[in-house]
Amino acid sequence: MAEPSFLDVQDLHVSYGPIKAVRGVSLQVAEGEAVAIVGANGAGKSTLLRALCNLLPRASGKVMFAGRSTAGVPTHLLAGREGMLLVPEDRAVLRSLTVLENLRLSHDTRPAGRSFAAANEEVFAHFPRLRTRAGQAAGNLSGGEQQMLTLARALVSPPRILLLDEPSLGLSPRLVREVYAILRDFRARGMTILLVEQNVRTALRFAHRAYVLRQGTIVQHGSGEALLADDGLFRQYLGVH
Ligand SMILES: Nc1ncnc2c1ncn2[C@@H]1O[C@H](COP(=O)(O)OP(=O)(O)O)[C@@H](O)[C@H]1O
Ligand SMILES: [Mg+2]
Numbered sequence: 001m002a003e004p005s006f007l008d009v010q011d012l013h014v015s016y017g018p019i020k021a022v023r024g025v026s027l028q029v030a031e032g033e034a035v036a037i038v039g040a041n042g043a044g045k046s047t048l049l050r051a052l053c054n055l056l057p058r059a060s061g062k063v064m065f066a067g068r069s070t071a072g073v074p075t076h077l078l079a080g081r082e083g084m085l086l087v088p089e090d091r092a093v094l095r096s097l098t099v100l101e102n103l104r105l106s107h108d109t110r111p112a113g114r115s116f117a118a119a120n121e122e123v124f125a126h127f128p129r130l131r132t133r134a135g136q137a138a139g140n141l142s143g144g145e146q147q148m149l150t151l152a153r154a155l156v157s158p159p160r161i162l163l164l165d166e167p168s169l170g171l172s173p174r175l176v177r178e179v180y181a182i183l184r185d186f187r188a189r190g191m192t193i194l195l196v197e198q199n200v201r202t203a204l205r206f207a208h209r210a211y212v213l214r215q216g217t218i219v220q221h222g223s224g225e226a227l228l229a230d231d232g233l234f235r236q237y238l239g240v241h
Pocket of ligand 2: 046
């Protein structure tokens with residue numbers, strides 16, 4: 001039998017009352033792999049990620065992470081103890097806290113065996129703009145800077161798997177390139193990444209493998225490269241040409 005995947009999702013169903021938003025999704029992510037889930041607005045991408053982190057109850061299905069079931073494990077323990085970190089669509093920086101305080105909280109949630117000062121040196125080497133903003137309230141940062149801060153929080157306390165909900169949403173093309181350059185660096189360090197995107201081409205260029213989600217169901221999967229080359233896919237499922 002093949003070795004079980006790092007993240008293994010089997011036949012997951014998630015509903016909002018009568019609305020079935022995720023209908024029988026199965027997917028796997030290997031350790032060190034970057035996987036994308038692409039789909040149009042309303043396909044169920046955010047619902048899927050939120051359910052993986054137990055922010056939403058599952059109707060049925062099984063989620064195993066690093067060989068253990070995540071059933072009933074509260075979100076904060078999944079993040080802190082298990083290292084499954086979600087960066088949600090709205091980025092969830094703590095707006096009234098300073099940049100430094102935001103980083104401190106991440107450090108304390110999941111200490112990575114080094115001092116906060118040492119972690120910060122690494123962060124500021126990657127994100128020089130955050131150094132100049134360190135004492136400012138995170139709510140006063142631009143959208144792009146807030147996205148950098150969420151990525152910086154992932155550097156401070158490296159997760160075992162990073163789940164990203166539309167990291168390019170609302171950013172200018174230049175900032176999208178910057179964000180993906182950082183994600184490429186994370187990927188090169190061996191960080192396991194599962195991201196969902198409407199920005200299909202950018203995500204497929206980035207991911208080793210990808211799944212296409214349509215109306216809550218996986219309709220196709222393959223290497224990022226193969227899906228990128230599939231024109232029919234874009235017309236049929238993604239509403240982009
Ligand atoms: N809080 C909610 N209550 C009811 N329906 C919701 C809620 N959130 C999302 N939905 C519905 O679930 C489906 C999937 O939404 P979502 O997961 O946000 O899609 P995506 O992230 O791919 O745009 C959509 O039909 C959406 O209208
Ligand atoms: Mg969404």
